[in-house]
Amino acid sequence: MSSDTITQAVSAAAGGGPELLLDARNVTMQFGGLRAVNDVSLQVHTGEIVGLIGPNGAGKTTFFNCLTGLYKPTSGTVFFAGEPLPPQPRLVVRTGMARTFQNIRLFHNMTALENVMVGMYCRTKTNAIDAVFRLPRHRHEELASTERARELLAFVGLSGTENQLSRNLPYGDQRRLEIARALATDPRLLLLDEPTAGMNPQETRQAEELIFKIRDLGLAVLVIEHDMRFIFNLCDRVACLVRGEVLVEGVGDVVQNDPRVIEAYIGSPQTTPYEQPGPGSGKGASDA
Amino acid sequence: MDLFFQQLINGLSLGSLYALIAVGYTVVYGIVQLINFAHGEIFMIGAFGAYATWMVMGQPTDWSAPLSILVLLPVMIIGGIIASVAVALLTERWAYRPLRNAPRLAPLITAIGVSVFLQEFVRLFYGYIPGFPDAKSAIPFPSVPGISGETIQVGGVLIQMTAVFTLAALVVCWVFLWYYVNRTKTGRAMVATSQDPDTARLMGINVDKVIMAAFAVGAALAAIAGVAHGLRYGNIDFKMGFLAGLKAFTAAVLGGIGNINGAVVGGLVLGVAEAMATTFIPGQFGSSAWKDVWAFVLLILVLVFRPQGLLGAKVVDRA
Numbered sequence: 001m002s003s004d005t006i007t008q009a010v011s012a013a014a015g016g017g018p019e020l021l022l023d024a025r026n027v028t029m030q031f032g033g034l035r036a037v038n039d040v041s042l043q044v045h046t047g048e049i050v051g052l053i054g055p056n057g058a059g060k061t062t063f064f065n066c067l068t069g070l071y072k073p074t075s076g077t078v079f080f081a082g083e084p085l086p087p088q089p090r091l092v093v094r095t096g097m098a099r100t101f102q103n104i105r106l107f108h109n110m111t112a113l114e115n116v117m118v119g120m121y122c123r124t125k126t127n128a129i130d131a132v133f134r135l136p137r138h139r140h141e142e143l144a145s146t147e148r149a150r151e152l153l154a155f156v157g158l159s160g161t162e163n164q165l166s167r168n169l170p171y172g173d174q175r176r177l178e179i180a181r182a183l184a185t186d187p188r189l190l191l192l193d194e195p196t197a198g199m200n201p202q203e204t205r206q207a208e209e210l211i212f213k214i215r216d217l218g219l220a221v222l223v224i225e226h227d228m229r230f231i232f233n234l235c236d237r238v239a240c241l242v243r244g245e246v247l248v249e250g251v252g253d254v255v256q257n258d259p260r261v262i263e264a265y266i267g268s269p270q271t272t273p274y275e276q277p278g279p280g281s282g283k284g285a286s287d288a
Numbered sequence: 289m290d291l292f293f294q295q296l297i298n299g300l301s302l303g304s305l306y307a308l309i310a311v312g313y314t315v316v317y318g319i320v321q322l323i324n325f326a327h328g329e330i331f332m333i334g335a336f337g338a339y340a341t342w343m344v345m346g347q348p349t350d351w352s353a354p355l356s357i358l359v360l361l362p363v364m365i366i367g368g369i370i371a372s373v374a375v376a377l378l379t380e381r382w383a384y385r386p387l388r389n390a391p392r393l394a395p396l397i398t399a400i401g402v403s404v405f406l407q408e409f410v411r412l413f414y415g416y417i418p419g420f421p422d423a424k425s426a427i428p429f430p431s432v433p434g435i436s437g438e439t440i441q442v443g444g445v446l447i448q449m450t451a452v453f454t455l456a457a458l459v460v461c462w463v464f465l466w467y468y469v470n471r472t473k474t475g476r477a478m479v480a481t482s483q484d485p486d487t488a489r490l491m492g493i494n495v496d497k498v499i500m501a502a503f504a505v506g507a508a509l510a511a512i513a514g515v516a517h518g519l520r521y522g523n524i525d526f527k528m529g530f531l532a533g534l535k536a537f538t539a540a541v542l543g544g545i546g547n548i549n550g551a552v553v554g555g556l557v558l559g560v561a562e563a564m565a566t567t568f569i570p571g572q573f574g575s576s577a578w579k580d581v582w583a584f585v586l587l588i589l590v591l592v593f594r595p596q597g598l599l600g601a602k603v604v605d606r607a
Contacts, residue, residue: 068490070486070489070490088489089486089489089490090489090490090491090492090493090494090495091492092490093490093491093492094492098490099490101487105484105486105487107479107480107483107484107487107488108483109479109483110476110479110480110483114476114479117473117476118476118477118480118488118491118493119491120473121473121476121477121480121491121492121493122491122492122493123492124473138472141473142471142472142473145473181491185491185492
């Protein structure tokens with residue numbers, strides 16, 4: 001009850017237009033003595049593309065894992081559309097949050113179409129009993145799922161690969177298939193973990209267009225990326241995470257020119273020994 | 289030549305029995321990477337469950353053949369399936385699930401413990417059910433008119449109806465499984481879970497339910513095998529699951545563990561190999577006492593020359 005009122009108050013304060021979708025409040029994740037994510041708060045509204053940048057090891061993926069229920073935060077709460085997130089990944093996805101992975105995690109021995117259909121699992125209603133007796137309900141739903149899966153593959157530009165095993169697809173196509181599978185869960189917020197890692201410039205541009213297309217469907221997108229040109233082209237807002245803490249959050253220009261961000265990436269003029277820049281700094285730039 | 293075909297039929301029916309049990313090993317292994325050594329006992333419980341059903345039905349022995357095949361046998365099979373699925377789900381819930389994240393050796397040893405427990409439980413307590421025979425020695429399995437003892441003559445080959453029943457059961461189960469795994473959402477969830485349980489969770493799949501489904505499917509097929517075993521050999525006893533389970537495990541490894549088609553092919557190959565060995569290997573090495581030796585020699589050969597099994601793909605370690 002109280003959380004609802006707070007959320008409403010916040011969205012009213014934000015102008016009342018776009019709905020506050022993701023509201024992570026003071027999320028902390030501690031592994032033994034290591035505080036991987038420290039007191040991170042982040043909001044994402046509908047129709048918004050938010051970027052999350054930071055050197056390697058800054059805790060970006062850990063933060064994603066906290067959001068999707070793979071990790072249970074040590075402290076802090078994540079609200080999604082005003083409700084606290086359920087504690088299990090399989091329930092989180094039902095609330096409308098889907099993600100992709102930094103290292104692709106498709107079901108490698110299933111076809112592209114089957115991968116997408118697994119994504120629909122949480123939105124279909126027939127159970128094993130319907131299937132065993134081949135009730136019409138089951139047949140209809142299977143047909144509808146197949147049709148929808150084909151549409152999604154076409155949406156991400158993978159028409160014609162339906163029956164290929166996902167492990168045989170080219171790398172860039174695997175990334176797009178992962179996005180199609182995430183979209184199949186019918187999310188309102190899509191979390192993308194380094195969607196252009198290992199892509200060439202042309203593929204990166206295609207990924208950019210795809211993300212805009214997804215935003216135009218009315219989804220919110222939260223994206224982790226190292227490729228700075230990609231991220232500042234794409235995002236309405238960017239948050240920079242360093243050593244588990246949000247250093248700066250704001251529109252692209254502000255973050256880009258913030259001296260602390262520059263320091264985190266390429267070091268200050270006089271680098272102290274323990275403030276080495278992360279090994280991944282500048283990786284995106286050299287890729288691009 | 290008749291002898292060859294005779295042994296082929298014998299081998300295929302024996303192999304179907306192995307295959308029906310082997311599917312349970314392979315499905316469970318595919319999803320939780322556990323060799324469920326108690327699966328042989330699930331098979332035994334299926335046979336005892338069918339027997340109990342027959343007792344509850346009033347020990348019908350004088351039913352006509354069509355009535356027996358269409359009513360008595362299906363009811364016995366369903367009784368067996370209920371018993372074995374219930375026990376399999378209980379062991380999953382109380383023995384294996386608490387060890388889901390333990391090192392692999394822990395559930396493996398637990399499985400051996402469960403196996404011993406189930407054997408002894410049946411041995412000690414089956415006779416306490418009022419009117420039931422004591423299970424400390426073999427119990428004669430009820431004969432089903434129209435199947436038990438009946439044979440068909442095809443050329444010079446004598447085919448027992450129990451063999452026909454076993455083979456038919458395997459074919460039906462295989463088709464059903466194929467449909468279930470490839471054409472239903474639950475089946476797809478199962479395949480997805482076997483490949484990457486964490487990602488499956490993120491797709492909204494209830495992994496606990498999928499694991500229970502895997503145990504249940506395996507147990508149901510084992511129960512059918514238990515009935516087939518009872519009809520074929522005419523009696524059941526509390527330790528029948530040990531050797532049968534071991535052979536079925538061999539069949540699953542032979543075909544490539546984790547692969548359903550592999551389990552079926554492995555079972556049939558093992559059955560035929562055993563039948564052929566007892567006929568065509570000369571001297572005392574061909575005696576039936578040696579048939580288990582040849583079965584396990586076959587396993588060793590496959591493990592040496594094709595460790596992934598006949599149909600198994602090379603396993604790539606998960607990242």
